[in-house]
Amino acid sequence: MAPVERARQSDLRERNLAAVLALVADRTAGAGAASAPSRAGLAAATGMARGTVSALVDALLVGGLLEEVPPPPRTGAGRPAHGLRLSGRRVAALGVELGASHAVACVRDLTGAVRAREAVPSIDRTGPPAQVLAASAELAGRVLADARAQGLDVVGGAWALPGLVDTGAGTLRLAPNLGWRDVDVLTLLGEHPALHGLPLAVDNEAALAALAELWHPGEPADEAPGSRRGASFVLVTGEVGIGSGVVLGGRPLRGERGWSGELGHVTVDPAGPRCGCGASGCLEAYAGQEALLARAGLAGGGADDLRRAAEREDPAALAALDDAGAALGTALAAAVNLLDVDAVVLGGSCAPLAPWLAPPLQRELERRVLRARLLEVPVRVSATGADAAVMGAAALVLQGVLDAPAPLLSA
Numbered sequence: 330m331a332p333v334e335r336a337r338q339s340d341l342r343e344r345n346l347a348a349v350l351a352l353v354a355d356r357t358a359g360a361g362a363a364s365a366p367s368r369a370g371l372a373a374a375t376g377m378a379r380g381t382v383s384a385l386v387d388a389l390l391v392g393g394l395l396e397e398v399p400p401p402p403r404t405g406a407g408r409p410a411h412g413l414r415l416s417g418r419r420v421a422a423l424g425v426e427l428g429a430s431h432a433v434a435c436v437r438d439l440t441g442a443v444r445a446r447e448a449v450p451s452i453d454r455t456g457p458p459a460q461v462l463a464a465s466a467e468l469a470g471r472v473l474a475d476a477r478a479q480g481l482d483v484v485g486g487a488w489a490l491p492g493l494v495d496t497g498a499g500t501l502r503l504a505p506n507l508g509w510r511d512v513d514v515l516t517l518l519g520e521h522p523a524l525h526g527l528p529l530a531v532d533n534e535a536a537l538a539a540l541a542e543l544w545h546p547g548e549p550a551d552e553a554p555g556s557r558r559g560a561s562f563v564l565v566t567g568e569v570g571i572g573s574g575v576v577l578g579g580r581p582l583r584g585e586r587g588w589s590g591e592l593g594h595v596t597v598d599p600a601g602p603r604c605g606c607g608a609s610g611c612l613e614a615y616a617g618q619e620a621l622l623a624r625a626g627l628a629g630g631g632a633d634d635l636r637r638a639a640e641r642e643d644p645a646a647l648a649a650l651d652d653a654g655a656a657l658g659t660a661l662a663a664a665v666n667l668l669d670v671d672a673v674v675l676g677g678s679c680a681p682l683a684p685w686l687a688p689p690l691q692r693e694l695e696r697r698v699l700r701a702r703l704l705e706v707p708v709r710v711s712a713t714g715a716d717a718a719v720m721g722a723a724a725l726v727l728q729g730v731l732d733a734p735a736p737l738l739s740a
């Protein structure tokens with residue numbers, strides 16, 4: 330075979346492997362083994378020949394990316410076929426969230442299950458970026474060791490960062506809440522011995538949180554299975570800062586440079602308090618964690634302190650949360666009016682505070698969104714809760730495996 334012809338054949342095989350894997354992932358997402366497709370089902374759905382599909386499935390089984398599900402009990406004539414689903418036995422991915430006041434690392438296997446997780450409640454962010462990143466790399470190293478001890482092959486890692494990220498260059502361009510500017514994150518992480526040889530990526534934490542919501546819809550009872558494909562929502566996330574990820578028609582909306590979603594710097598009141606970005610009256614100055622704690626009289630405390638104060642109906646905490654929810658509603662009404670998304674999803678530090686934030690938020694949406702007179706704008710809590718960004722970071726790597734599985738298989 331001529332070299333060009335051989336390259337074409339290998340391209341075709343890579344695309345077909347990805348197509349088979351994507352179809353299995355799609356058919357079995359959250360729905361369990363009942364819908365696990367057979368080889369014949371895959372052939373029918375892809376239009377490929379049975380023999381071609383069988384060879385691809387065999388390669389994916391041997392590579393540990395798929396596994397067979399025993400057929401249901403025999404009911405009539407004919408031999409029932411084995412179903413196929415993603416395997417959680419081999420391939421896994423590392424996710425790390427480097428927040429302004431905490432860090433979390435997790436390893437998810439190919440089925441999306443979390444196999445190892447560790448959180449450090451407070452990382453000293455006053456040190457130089459190299460030092461803060463090294464602390465996150467050590468955290469990652471411990472989680473990696475846990476996953477590898479379970480026999481998992483961690484194929485890559487991604488860091489969820491607050492602020493404007495250049496994913497191509499691997500740099501954090503601007504993060505007011507960390508006080509960082511133009512930090513070469515990937516180079517600094519790559520030098521750490523705990524991460525030696527591991528392919529790494531960086532992205533914005535809110536964009537990754539939105540990916541997690543798509544990747545792990547959590548099947549809320551009011552959603553039909555498979556509805557994530559056409560999902561559209563604004564997901565609010567963050568802690569000290571407030572970010573958002575927009576998903577339209579099942580696809581993340583990133584903007585020209587991936588710098589969209591800075592909901593925290595949408596103006597709620599031009600005459601409002603000063604924001605860390607230099608402007609005034611930004612959403613973050615009302616609903617960011619530090620602003621919320623200060624207004625609740627809990628400056629220096631944490632998210633748990635605020636939740637506990639709200640649970641015991643502390644008036645200052647309730648007033649701060651009511652103001653924050655209304656400010657979120659004002660900013661999100663602008664987003665819904667502009668983008669016509671179906672729903673608002675609360676993630677990050679907003680998730681555990683949803684019982685107090687959601688009612689005033691909903692009230693503002695009803696008042697300010699034109700469409701709300703025709704169609705409600707539901708507010709719900711992220712399926713991944715406060716861990717949305719770190720779950721999304723691992724999902725970014727796993728999505729890469731589903732898109733291009735061939736390098737993980739022997740030819």
Ligand SMILES: [Zn+2]
Pocket residue numbers: 593594604605606607608609611613
């Ligand atoms: Zn601002």
